[in-house]
Amino acid sequence: MQRVREQVQVPEQIYSVTWRSEPVTVAVLDTGIAYHPDLAGHLLCFRDFVEKSSLPYDDNGHGTHVCGILCGNGELSGGRLRGMAPASKLVVGKVLDGKGEGSCDSMQEAFQWILRVKNRYQIRILNISVGIGELKERYKEQVLREYMELLWDHNILVVCAAGNAGPEDGSISEMASSRKVLTVGCHDGRYCKNDPKRCETYSGRGRKYDVIRKPDIVAPGTRILSCNAFWKNRNGRFFKPYIAKSGTSMATPIVSGAAALVLQKYPRMSNEEFLRRVALTATDLGEPWNKQGFGMLNVRRLLENK
Template identity: 85%
Template sequence: MQRVREQVQVPEQLHSGAGRVKSVTVAVLDTGIAYHPDLVGRLLAFSDFVEGRSFPYDDNGHGTHVCGIVCGSGELSGGRFRGMAPEAKLVVGKVLDRQGEGSCDSMQEALEWVLRVKNRYGIRVLNISVGIGDLKERYKEQMLRKSLELLWDHNILVVCAAGNTGPEDGSISEMASSRKVLTVGCHDGRYCKNDPGRCETYSGRGRRYDVTRKPDIVAPGTRILSCNAFWQNRNGRIYRPYVAKSGTSMATPIVSGAAALVMEKYPQITNEEFVRLLSLTATDLGEPWNKQGFGMLNVRRLLENK
C-alpha cells in the first residue's frame, strides 16, 4: 500500500488527522471481515447474507483484504501498509461464501440493507469488489441495476470493480455497467511493466462505441499488500499480517478510499460533482478509453482542485 499511496499521490499529511471534518462511512459487500489489529475500531455494523451469523467473520479473506485497502491503520506495519482513508468507518455485508461464490438474491438483500441503514451509519460510499457474469434470469440483473441506481440517487457513491475477464471489448462486469456506478479498472502505470500477470492484461474493458463509456477510472491492482484475515499471533510473534492480492477487486477500494478522503474534506459534495472532479484530475495514461477511462486516480489533484 505504500507504493500505491505514492503512485496515486496521497498527501502524507492527511494521515495526521489535520483539517478533518468527520470520518466517512464506507459500506463493503464482500466475503465479510475478520478481526485484524489494523481494523480495530473501524467496524460499525455487520450483516451476514450467506449463513445468517450475527458476529463478524471472513472465511475467505477477500473482504478483509478489501477493507484494509479502504481504511486499515497499518498498526502491524508501523503505518507502512495503512489503507487509503485510515479515519473511515466500515459497514460490512457478507454476500460471498468461503469459495467467493454468491447469489443475486443475497446481493439484492444486501443492497436493500445498505439503503435501510444508510442514515443510521452515515454511509456515503459503497464498495463492490464483486462481479457477476451473464445471467440467464435477466430480471435479476435488472433488479440489481435498479437497486444500485437507487443507492446512487440517495447520494451513496457506488464504486464497482470492472471485473477480471478482459481484455476483450465489452468485458466489463454487469454489476459495473450502469452510468450510475463508478466503474474501476486496473492499471499499474509504470510499475509491473515486465510482469505478464499484471492486472491491466485482464482488467474488464468497456465497449468502444457505447453511449455509456466504461470504465470510469483506473487504479493500481497488481500484488497489493493489505490485511490478511488468517494472520496469527504465536506467543507474541505476529505471522503473515499482510498478504498480496491482485485484480480489479483491489483497485476498487483504492478509489473508494480516495472518495472517502474527498468526502471528509468536502462533506456536501454530490456523486455527480465527485465524478466530474475525478474526470478533471485523473492522469491520462495514453490508453484507449475502454481500458483507462479518465485515466489513473490522482488523489492530490482531487483534494486540491474542487
C-alpha cells in the same frame, strides 16, 4: 500500499490533518471481515447474508483484504501498509461464501439492508469489489442495476470493480455498466510492466463505441499488500499479517478510500460532482478509453481546493 499511495499521489501530510467533519462511513459488500489489528475500531455494523451469523467473520479473506486497502491503519507494519483512508468507518455485508460465490438474491437483500441503515450509520460510499457473470435470467441483472442506481440517488457513491474478464471489448462486469456507478478498472502504470500477470492484462473493458463509456477510472491492482484474514499471533509474534492479492477488486477500494478522503474534506459534494472531479483530475496514461477511462486516479489533485 506504500507504493500505491505514491503512485496515486496521496499527500502523506493528509494523515495528520485535523478535519472539521466526521470520518466517512463506507459500506463494503464482500466475503465479510475478520478481526485484524489494522482494522480494530473501524467496524460499525456487520450483517451476514450467507450463513446468517451475528458475529463478524471472513472465511475467504477477500473482504478483509479489501477493507485493509480501504481503511487499515497499518499498525502491524509501522504505518507502511496503511490503507487509503485510515479514519473511515465500515459497515460490512457478507454476500459471498468461503469460495467467493454468492447469489443475486443475497446481493439484492444486501442492497435493501443498506437502504434501511444508511441514515443510522451515515453511509456515504458503497464499495463493490465483486461481480457477476452474464445471467440466464437477465431480469435479475436489471433488478440489481436498479438497486445500485437507487442507492446512488440516495446520495451513496457506488464504486464498483470493472471485473477480471478482460481484455476483450465489452468484457466489463454487468454490475459495473450503469452510468450511476463509478466503475474502476485496473492499471499499474509504469510498475509491473514486465509482469505477464499484471492486472491491466485482464481488467474488464467497456465497449469502444458505447454511449456509456466505461470504466471511469483506473487504479493499481497488481500484488497489493493488505490485511490477511488468516494471520496468527503466537506468543506476541505476528505471522503473515499481510498478503498480496491482485485484480480490479483491489483497485476498487483504492478509489473508495480516495473518495472517503475527498468527501470528508468536502462533505457537501454530490456524487455527480465527485465523478466530474475524478474525470478532470485523472492522469492520462495514453491508453484507449475502454481500458483506462479518464486515466489513473490522482488523489493530490482531487484534494486540491475546488
